[in-house]
Amino acid sequence: MAIDFTLTTEQRRLQSSVREFARDVLAPLSDQVDQEPDPLRAFQLVKPAYSEACKQGIAFSMLPREYGGGGLSNVDFVIAAEEIQAVDPGFGTTVLVNGLGLMPVWYYGTEEQKKRFIGAATSDQSGEFIVGYAASEPPGTPGGTANFDAPAIGGAGMHVTATRDGDDYVINGRKYWPCNVGGWDNQGADLNLVVVRTDPNSGGTTGLSAIMVERGTPGVSYNSISTSAQRSAPNCEIVFDNARVPASNLIEGTRGNGDLVINRNFAWSGPVAGIGAVAVARSAYEDALRWAKTYTGGGPEPIINYQYPGYVLGDIATKIEAARYFCWKGAHYLDQHGYHGEMLGAMCKVHCTEMLFDCVYKCMQVVGVNSLDTKHRFHRYLREASLLPLYDAGNFGMQRRRVHGVMVDESFNPRAFMDDEAVDFTKGMEGIDTVPGPKTDAPAMAR
Ligand SMILES: Cc1cc2nc3c(=O)[nH]c(=O)nc-3n(C[C@H](O)[C@H](O)[C@H](O)COP(=O)(O)OP(=O)(O)OC[C@H]3O[C@@H](n4cnc5c(N)ncnc54)[C@H](O)[C@@H]3O)c2cc1C
Structure with missing residues (x-):
């Protein structure tokens, strides 16, 4: 049985322990952090949660056990990342970036560098190492x-x-x-x-x-x-x-390969950013569903019983489910192919982060004018939805370019992902669609 969406016992345990961490440790800080006007102070407010994440092995969970990390697979990491980002997507980014800084050391470093740099992070006991x-x-x-x-x-x-x-x-x-x-x-x-x-x-x-x-x-x-x-x-x-x-x-x-590091890094993080979008959409949907099941608007019954809220919330739930499985597939592909997934990681990030805005806006339509009351969280979901397509290599800047670069290559097999085939990413696939600066006569790379 090759295709099986069942979480293993360990994955369920991971999901529920990270969900508990997010609910009990992160959630009580999250609104205060969001509202703090000073960006450094806002970050400092989240430190108790970060220290706890270090203690629980979350902060460096994506790194290999061999060097003291948590040894999570990409699928495991994405499952955990959904729980964190459903409460606070920024905290998920902080943990993700620990990986963006150290995964390339694991991929490309000498043995001495892996022990020195990854070892320093994973052996640290201060609860502050970042x-x-x-x-x-x-x-x-x-x-x-x-x-x-x-x-x-x-x-x-x-x-x-x-x-x-x-x-x-x-x-x-x-x-x-x-x-x-x-x-x-x-x-x-x-x-x-x-x-x-x-x-x-x-x-x-x-x-x-x-x-x-x-x-x-x-x-x-x-x-x-x-x-x-x-x-x-x-x-x-x-x-x-x-x-x-x-x-x-x-x-x-x-x-001489910093370009490949950037492309590999921002593809590795694709399903993690993608699941961030799933997570924010999930929170907005659950809030809107709760509202629709209790709010009557002065009518005879809660608005969930009418067509518009029912159909729209059904569409939102469908999008969330589909995006989640794309992230699981993207992460699984990275696991199967030595942490390479330059094209699929980008496709996953673009697709999931771009469904989010629509989901949040539709949730707000269901809730109506009350969604604008800042005592609810829709204003925050909307802001988070605007960020996700732009960060972690912008969807229009870098992610679509990588997809285009692979697709245009002679070797590209359009059924590669369906057939679980490796898709090599080479320097020859980079640079497409770019506009050189004014100091050179070099033409934009065209194929
Ligand atoms: C919360 C957060 C965390 C982040 N963390 C990190 C981090 O840890 N490390 C890090 O290095 N960066 C980080 N960033 C920056 C992030 O990766 C950005 O997405 C990226 O730096 C900007 O690149 P972009 O491709 O989106 O280009 P942009 O500068 O956003 O591109 C702007 C526009 O230019 C046009 N354009 C883009 N590419 C081309 C092209 N090749 N030719 C012609 N026109 C083009 C497109 O229309 C594009 O929309 C972070 C950002 C945020 C918000």
Whole structure:
């Protein structure tokens, strides 16, 4: 019996223990965090929940047991992530980003680097250890993350440079948006995986690598960004001003392949972001259903008994179910194919996050004007729904581009996912649809 949606006993246990954590530890903090105007203070308010997540093994649950992690499969992780994100999607992002910072070390690091960096996170007893992942850069001309793989030298793309000087790399430039990177005090996360250009004469998919920057590195500063949603996930601008990092911190297998790290990372996180959308839609739907079963609007019976609320809520429930199984499939595919799922992860993220807004809006239509009362949570669901398609590599910026890049390749088998075949992702699939910056004559990559 190959296709079976039954959760194992361990998965049920995981689901119920994370559900309990979300209900008992996270939920009591969540509204206060959402309403706190200062973004750093908002993040600090969530620290007791983070410490508990460390104690319960949630914070590094996605990392392999071999290096002290929780050893969850991708399917397990997605099951757990739904429970957290149904209560607080930003907290889910904070945990997710621990993985975005350390999974590439597991994929591409030397044995020594895996023990040093993953081991530091998983053996820490403080309940505060946090890891950032910095790929995104400020928008502007030239610059921006959207075009990070544009075939341009000195044009669009990544502008943070790491220049070799003796036994060190000297890092200069700015990143914008990365999560977790400032840590609990804007003095830096314990570890930050930073995508840099090690060859300033290169462009597009060449000359990018990932290097680990440790807390306390001189020449790095952090400024909080105040976001309209996911306020428990701390976004920052990072400024590197001649920051010196040991050359041994460059994750060996990423040398010249930072572009592939970005694509693999944002595909790994696809089903996790997707289940975040399922989770928010689930919460909005459950609130609207509860309302429809109790509110009569002055009529003879609760509005659930009428066609419009009944049919609309039925449609919403259908979308949620379908999206959840897509996330399970996406996660299962990553498990089956060595954590590669560059195309399917992107498809899953795009599809699920883009069904969310419609679900929340329809829930609000069912509830009616009372959904606008801030004592209900629909205003928050709406804000969360607007964020999910834009973060974790934007659906229009990076996720659709990856799908397009694979699809256009000669080797692409349109039945690959149905047949559970591996789909290789290569540099040749990158850069499609990009617009090079103004400093170059290189044409946009066209096929
Ligand atoms: C809560 C949160 C957490 C985040 N965490 C992290 C993190 O941990 N690490 C990190 O590095 N970043 C993080 N980010 C940033 C996130 O990944 C962004 O989605 C990403 O940096 C922006 O890339 P984008 O592809 O969406 O491009 P955008 O800059 O949003 O693109 C803008 C628009 O430009 C156009 N465009 C995009 N690509 C192209 C192209 N190739 N050619 C022509 N036009 C194009 C499209 O119309 C697109 O909609 C986070 C953001 C949020 C909100």
